[in-house]
Amino acid sequence: MAKAQLMQGNQACAVGALAAGVTFFAGYPITPSTEVAEILAEMLPKFGGKFIQMEDEIASMGAVCGAALTGAKAITATSGPGFSLKQELIGYASMAEIPCVIVNVQRLGPSTGKPTSPAQGDVMQARWGSHGDRGVIALSPTSVRETFDITVKAFNFAEKFRTPVILLLDEVVGHMRETVVLPESGDVEVIDRKRPAGPPEDYQAFKPEADGVAPMADFGEGYYYHVTGLVHDYKGMPSQNNALTTELIDRLHTKIERARDEITIYHQDYTDDAEVLVIAYGGTTRAAIAAVKEARAKGVKAGLLTLVTIWPFPGEVVAKAAAKAKTVIVPELNYGQLVGEIERYVPREKVVSLTRYDGELFRPEEILNPIITAGGGK
Amino acid sequence: MAGIEKYLRKSALPHIWCPGCGNGILLAAILRAIDKLGLDQKKTVIVSGIGCSSRASGYMNFNTVHTAHGRALTFATGIKLAKPELNVIVLTGDGDSTAIGGNHFIHAARRNVDLTTVIFNNNIYGMTGGQYSPLTPMNAKATTAPFGHIERSFDIAALAIAAGATYVARGTAFHAQLLTDLVVKGIENKGFSVIDAITQCPISYGRKNKMGTAADMLAWQRDSAVMVQAVSKMKPEDLEGKFVIGELYRSVAPEYTAEYDKLIARVAKKGGK
Ligand SMILES: Cc1ncc(C[n+]2csc(CCOP(=O)(O)OP(=O)(O)O)c2C)c(N)n1
Ligand code: SF4
Numbered sequence: 001m002a003k004a005q006l007m008q009g010n011q012a013c014a015v016g017a018l019a020a021g022v023t024f025f026a027g028y029p030i031t032p033s034t035e036v037a038e039i040l041a042e043m044l045p046k047f048g049g050k051f052i053q054m055e056d057e058i059a060s061m062g063a064v065c066g067a068a069l070t071g072a073k074a075i076t077a078t079s080g081p082g083f084s085l086k087q088e089l090i091g092y093a094s095m096a097e098i099p100c101v102i103v104n105v106q107r108l109g110p111s112t113g114k115p116t117s118p119a120q121g122d123v124m125q126a127r128w129g130s131h132g133d134r135g136v137i138a139l140s141p142t143s144v145r146e147t148f149d150i151t152v153k154a155f156n157f158a159e160k161f162r163t164p165v166i167l168l169l170d171e172v173v174g175h176m177r178e179t180v181v182l183p184e185s186g187d188v189e190v191i192d193r194k195r196p197a198g199p200p201e202d203y204q205a206f207k208p209e210a211d212g213v214a215p216m217a218d219f220g221e222g223y224y225y226h227v228t229g230l231v232h233d234y235k236g237m238p239s240q241n242n243a244l245t246t247e248l249i250d251r252l253h254t255k256i257e258r259a260r261d262e263i264t265i266y267h268q269d270y271t272d273d274a275e276v277l278v279i280a281y282g283g284t285t286r287a288a289i290a291a292v293k294e295a296r297a298k299g300v301k302a303g304l305l306t307l308v309t310i311w312p313f314p315g316e317v318v319a320k321a322a323a324k325a326k327t328v329i330v331p332e333l334n335y336g337q338l339v340g341e342i343e344r345y346v347p348r349e350k351v352v353s354l355t356r357y358d359g360e361l362f363r364p365e366e367i368l369n370p371i372i373t374a375g376g377g378k
Numbered sequence: 379m380a381g382i383e384k385y386l387r388k389s390a391l392p393h394i395w396c397p398g399c400g401n402g403i404l405l406a407a408i409l410r411a412i413d414k415l416g417l418d419q420k421k422t423v424i425v426s427g428i429g430c431s432s433r434a435s436g437y438m439n440f441n442t443v444h445t446a447h448g449r450a451l452t453f454a455t456g457i458k459l460a461k462p463e464l465n466v467i468v469l470t471g472d473g474d475s476t477a478i479g480g481n482h483f484i485h486a487a488r489r490n491v492d493l494t495t496v497i498f499n500n501n502i503y504g505m506t507g508g509q510y511s512p513l514t515p516m517n518a519k520a521t522t523a524p525f526g527h528i529e530r531s532f533d534i535a536a537l538a539i540a541a542g543a544t545y546v547a548r549g550t551a552f553h554a555q556l557l558t559d560l561v562v563k564g565i566e567n568k569g570f571s572v573i574d575a576i577t578q579c580p581i582s583y584g585r586k587n588k589m590g591t592a593a594d595m596l597a598w599q600r601d602s603a604v605m606v607q608a609v610s611k612m613k614p615e616d617l618e619g620k621f622v623i624g625e626l627y628r629s630v631a632p633e634y635t636a637e638y639d640k641l642i643a644r645v646a647k648k649g650g651k
Binding site: 226 | 387389390419420421423425435436439440441442443444445446449451452453454455456457458459460461463464481482485638641642645646
């Protein structure tokens with residue numbers, strides 16, 4: 001029987017990665033993400049996996065890409081400044097369709113900001129941080145147990161869609177300790193990338209199958225192919241062809257868009273009859289649910305939609321949940337990042353943005369008060 | 379080309395290099411080294427950065443990665459650590475490896491990862507049209523040094539040795555056969571090997587510095603190179619304006635991926651994978 005254990009969010013991330021089959025970590029220390037590296041430094045060699053502390057975040061991202069090409073399930077963990085440094089190679093991993101997981105335990109910025117303070121300031125960096133245009137998967141768990149599950153999902157999505165997946169933790173979730181019961185290893189669904197079945201001579205590493213994803217051969221198996229960040233043809237060779245360029249960039253989006261339902265993870269609490277809907281994500285959800293419950297106790301029909309999948313943005317889910325509500329309240333630990341996206345699906349006059357960027361968490365009453373005001377209470 | 383044709387991706391040819399560029403000679407020398415050693419093609423990976431020289435990987439029929447500018451060694455480190463049985467050869471430019479990639483270069487050397495890095499050293503940024511690189515000599519001209527370059531240049535070999543590389547050599551496009559031998563020894567070395575391969579860029583460097591045709595630049599390599607064996611018999615003034623070629627340094631040090639495997643053997647749980 002699985003037993004209850006006290007665990008931190010960052011630890012759950014490391015353990016989740018192991019459950020998903022991680023075999024490679026490369027990273028560079030930065031608060032508040034370092035526990036992920038420290039735990040994997042200890043655990044990976046015990047299972048024959050590899051850990052390396054590189055000279056910086058760029059190097060870490062390069063090593064992760066390289067390892068993933070040999071067939072490894074690879075991960076790196078960082079925070080805002082390091083995430084910025086990785087952006088060029090995150091874009092490379094998208095373009096070259098290299099599966100990997102990038103954990104960003106967000107801290108307050110810009111710049112070195114407040115290293116130990118919680119924030120959710122990298123929502124847009126996760127989407128648009130790298131140059132150019134591509135489909136992005138970014139997931140933001142709300143609890144320690146969910147961090148375990150979502151880390152496994154992150155690997156599964158990375159492998160299935162041959163893409164980098166971003167795990168957006170925040171300092172609250174990363175450093176929070178909770179008692180959790182983790183599933184037995186056999187109960188965890190683990191997905192591995194498709195490998196080619198045909199003869200190596202016929203292999204085209206970037207020729208999509210019906211799901212938009214090509215099988216990926218491990219380096220060293222005799223399936224020779226070229227990997228480049230340049231626009232490339234099905235064999236990976238650089239190309240200037242315009243039609244091919246459009247097709248490739250389209251596919252970097254559509255392979256993810258098409259799987260939107262599968263990728264979209266969210267929770268709803270008291271939303272069925274909610275007149276005031278709170279939409280929250282990450283660590284902010286905890287104050288939000290306390291506020292919603294308190295509002296209900298005071299007779300206001302409040303509800304909470306928790307977005308775990310941040311990108312691709314679950315617009316339909318938001319639109320549906322918000323349709324009956326008079327007011328939609330969006331608390332975020334930033335100057336207002338996801339709220340702009342929500343306003344694309346909910347009439348602006350219904351939306352109330354709550355922001356906090358001083359390095360402290362929302363207290364439940366900061367969310368409760370606007371709920372009561374919107375709900376016509378006192 | 380006989381013998382090395384099987385290592386070329388014929389569909390990727392013709393190459394993009396300018397007529398007279400030395401990159402093709404270096405590519406052939408490297409393929410000859412691979413052939414001479416009889417490396418298993420399946421188990422050989424070529425990693426390059428960004429620049430004219432780094433396009434070489436695309437012409438080679440192996441698992442090849444054309445990474446981002448300056449980052450070849452980071453990818454190569456990940457590949458080698460994740461799968462140490464692979465032979466990993468890194469092809470990079472002088473700007474790629476010592477400017478934007480300088481930090482990775484010294485750390486790969488310090489770790490002594492079993493990689494063989496061939497630096498296509500044309501003293502200039504070729505692909506972006508002739509801006510100065512950390513290997514542009516003082517007083518030479520570049521598009522971003524129109525009045526002559528006022529920075530000192532790196533000595534790649536000295537840099538590599540100081541950082542911990544265990545095999546360091548220098549060759550040239552003119553001495554192509556020697557270059558093949560140096561690459562062979564670099565690949566044979568269990569550790570971080572650096573081959574500074576001097577090559578000509580008649581278009582972006584030669585033209586600006588009035589070095590004549592590609593043939594003149596090759597003659598310049600011939601006349602300026604001194605075999606390492608000859609140095610001890612020469613007076614310091616004879617070495618003025620010359621550079622030394624051949625095997626410059628060799629040492630033995632723990633190799634990173636082998637050390638990691640030992641670590642695994644030490645800590646691996648019984649029955650663990
Ligand atoms: C991050 C980044 N900065 C700049 C560039 C532009 N760039 C492409 S190639 C190159 C210089 C290459 O010079 P070198 O490495 O000496 O190789 P060569 O072209 O001379 O063979 C530069 C600066 C880039 N691609 N990426
Ligand atoms: S610019 Fe120089 S280095 Fe680049 S291909 Fe032309 S000759 Fe070669």
